[in-house]
Amino acid sequence: MVEAFAAKDTLKVSFQSQGKGRHKTVSFMFKALSDETRLTFFSSFYHTRVDDLVSLCGPVLDEVEVAPLPSC
Structure with a gap:
């Protein structure tokens, strides 16, 4: 599960x-x-x-893009 929080919104994504x-x-x-x-x-x-108690495993977040929506 990866969670994203922005302003007052939350998104949970399972994989x-x-x-x-x-x-x-x-x-x-x-x-x-x-x-x-x-x-x-x-x-x-x-x-x-x-066998490696230092390296973390789990979901990886990559290629995050933030862009404004076009105004109406």
Whole structure:
């Protein structure tokens, strides 16, 4: 599970890894409350490998893009 928080909105995305290099693309629209709005991402299920207690395993967030919507 990866969670995204922006302004007053929250999105939770689940992904079941099968160890085959798959990915999932998700869009999350939110309305900024000010000129500076914090975006936060959190992975709920990180864990370490049995043979390496330092390296984290779990969902990876990559290629985040933030863009304004065109005005109407």
